[in-house]
Amino acid sequence: MNSIEISSSLEDYLEAIACLIETDGHAHTKEIAQKLNVKMPSVSNALQILSAKGLVKYHPHSPVVLTAAGTERAAVIRRRHAALKTFFTDILKLTPEEADLVACRVEHTVGEKVMSRFVVLTEGVMNRPESAPLREYLDRIMPEIGLDAAEEELYPLSTLEEGESCVVVRVSRELRGIKKFADLGLVTGTFLTMEGRAPFGDLLRVRIMGTSLMLRESDAALIFVRKSTQI
Numbered sequence: 001m002n003s004i005e006i007s008s009s010l011e012d013y014l015e016a017i018a019c020l021i022e023t024d025g026h027a028h029t030k031e032i033a034q035k036l037n038v039k040m041p042s043v044s045n046a047l048q049i050l051s052a053k054g055l056v057k058y059h060p061h062s063p064v065v066l067t068a069a070g071t072e073r074a075a076v077i078r079r080r081h082a083a084l085k086t087f088f089t090d091i092l093k094l095t096p097e098e099a100d101l102v103a104c105r106v107e108h109t110v111g112e113k114v115m116s117r118f119v120v121l122t123e124g125v126m127n128r129p130e131s132a133p134l135r136e137y138l139d140r141i142m143p144e145i146g147l148d149a150a151e152e153e154l155y156p157l158s159t160l161e162e163g164e165s166c167v168v169v170r171v172s173r174e175l176r177g178i179k180k181f182a183d184l185g186l187v188t189g190t191f192l193t194m195e196g197r198a199p200f201g202d203l204l205r206v207r208i209m210g211t212s213l214m215l216r217e218s219d220a221a222l223i224f225v226r227k228s229t230q231i
Helices: 008-024 029-036 038-050 066-092 094-105 114-129 129-144 179-181
Strands: 154-156 165-171 189-195 203-206 211-216 223-228
Touching: 008 038, 029 038, 029 179, 066 094, 066 154, 114 129, 129 179, 154 165, 189 211
Parallel strands: none
Antiparallel strands: 154 223, 165 189, 165 223, 189 203, 203 211
C-alpha cells in the first residue's frame, strides 16, 4: 500500500475524507471542499486521481468511499498527524491550534523511521519517572520562547546580574563573528544563565545548554534578551 506514490496534497484529501467519514458517516465532495477550503473543481480532480490509484471509489453526486488501501493509507497519515501534534503540544508546548498547523506541514515529509523516533521521544519525556526534571524544565522554558516582546522589555545580555536567567530574543547584525556565536548556541530562543564576571578584563561567563561560555562584555551588549520570570 505504501508503495502507491501520491503527493502531499492528495494525502490531505485522504485524511480529510477519513475524518469526515468518522465524524459524519459520509464524505461528499462539497464537504471535502469546505474542510480543505478548496474549490469544487480541485476536489473533483483530486478524487479522480485517487480513484485511478485505487485509494477511493468516486462517482459524481455520491459520497466518496475509501477502498481498503485508501483506508490503510489514511490511517497512517492520521497516525502521523496525531503523533506530531502530541509532540508539538506536549514537548514544544505549542497551543493545540499551532500544533495542528505545524503537524499538517511536517507530516508529509517525515518517514516511518523518524516518526517512530518522535513517538518514542515523546513517550519517554512525558511518561518516564526519570524524565520528571526535564518535564519541569520544558514546562518552565518553552512558553517563554518565541513570545512577542516590546522593545522596552529587552535587555543587553551584558546588563544581567549573576544568577539571572534569560531567553535570547535578538542578536544584532553588528556582532562580529555572529556565525561563531550561532554555532555555540547563542541564537534566538536560547535559554541561558549569567554565571559571573571575570575579576579583570571585560569577560562574562554564561551557562548555555549545560556548558559555560566566555563572552566579551562588548559582544554581550549586542545580544538582546528577555529576562526569565521563572526560577
